[in-house]
Amino acid sequence: MEGTQPQPAAAAEPPARPAVGKPEGPVAAVLIAAGIGALVLGILTVWAEASVGFSESLAYNDRVGPLSGKTIWAAVAFVVGWVALTLALRRRRVDLMKATVVSIVLLGLGYLGTFSPFFRIFESE
Amino acid sequence: MELTTRDFWGLVHGIGLGGLFLVAFAGGLAGLYSLKPGLVTESGVADRMRRLIVGTTTMAAVAWATVITGTWVVYPWYREDEPTSPRSALLASPDTDEWHKFGMEWKEHVAWIAPMLATAVAVIVLYYRQDLIRNQTARRIAMGLFVAAFVTAAIAGLLGALITKKAPIT
Numbered sequence: 001m002e003g004t005q006p007q008p009a010a011a012a013e014p015p016a017r018p019a020v021g022k023p024e025g026p027v028a029a030v031l032i033a034a035g036i037g038a039l040v041l042g043i044l045t046v047w048a049e050a051s052v053g054f055s056e057s058l059a060y061n062d063r064v065g066p067l068s069g070k071t072i073w074a075a076v077a078f079v080v081g082w083v084a085l086t087l088a089l090r091r092r093r094v095d096l097m098k099a100t101v102v103s104i105v106l107l108g109l110g111y112l113g114t115f116s117p118f119f120r121i122f123e124s125e
Numbered sequence: 126m127e128l129t130t131r132d133f134w135g136l137v138h139g140i141g142l143g144g145l146f147l148v149a150f151a152g153g154l155a156g157l158y159s160l161k162p163g164l165v166t167e168s169g170v171a172d173r174m175r176r177l178i179v180g181t182t183t184m185a186a187v188a189w190a191t192v193i194t195g196t197w198v199v200y201p202w203y204r205e206d207e208p209t210s211p212r213s214a215l216l217a218s219p220d221t222d223e224w225h226k227f228g229m230e231w232k233e234h235v236a237w238i239a240p241m242l243a244t245a246v247a248v249i250v251l252y253y254r255q256d257l258i259r260n261q262t263a264r265r266i267a268m269g270l271f272v273a274a275f276v277t278a279a280i281a282g283l284l285g286a287l288i289t290k291k292a293p294i295t
Contacts, residue, residue, distance in 0.1 A: 063201035114234035
């Protein structure tokens with residue numbers, strides 16, 4: 001037929017876009033590590049409230065009391081989690097939205113565990 | 126007029142580092158918000174990125190400095206086992222004990238989440254740099270974390286200010 005020009009296949013249906021840019025792994029690592037740090041802080045806070053013995057074992061410094069152990073371990077969990085996840089994910093393409101959802105869940109539990117009306121429910125007699 | 130060691134560290138923790146945190150947050154948030162292809166020219170991105178890196182890394186460093194000075198320098202004076210310490214004074218009366226049980230107990234724990242969030246934001250900005258303008262998902266995640274870090278620090282800061290007004294460290 002005159003006037004009809006064949007269209008290249010690629011123009012009719014573009015190929016799926018390959019993933020471009022830097023891998024998201026290192027960003028996913030720090031997102032999830034922040035959640036891990038918060039979660040550890042929340043768990044230690046609730047646990048220390050429930051057990052006097054455990055609370056005393058966290059008092060690495062007499063002046064600061066149990067808060068010293070809780071915050072040291074939370075910071076250690078954040079840093080170790082960050083380093084470990086970065087090593088594991090550094091070259092991987094990761095869905096950042098999924099990593100964010102995981103981080104939000106962990107952070108949510110961390111916020112809950114550090115909320116005084118919540119952790120006081122577990123207060124030991 | 127005399128400024129004691131305790132006054133000095135209270136000011137460093139609450140006003141100095143707190144004020145710097147606020148400035149870094151405002152600058153960082155404005156930088157992150159405006160990092161959109163339609164709003165910034167190519168040449169403008171490089172300049173904006175420098176300020177964004179400074180703003181977010183400062184905020185992360187200040188957040189860590191705030192919780193460390195708060196926990197290891199100021200908090201021991203608050204919780205001294207003496208009848209005149211702020212903690213003892215607040216717990217001595219049923220009218221004020223919730224300032225410690227609710228306010229201080231929440232503040233001293235939740236504040237430590239802020240530096241972790243602020244660090245995550247700084248890492249995102251340092252990792253993507255100029256590419257952040259092309260990765261709007263990462264930019265939005267960074268903004269969300271940035272606001273969460275600020276709200277967390279603001280809760281701790283507000284409670285700290287109110288508790289200090291009720292029972293100052295002397």
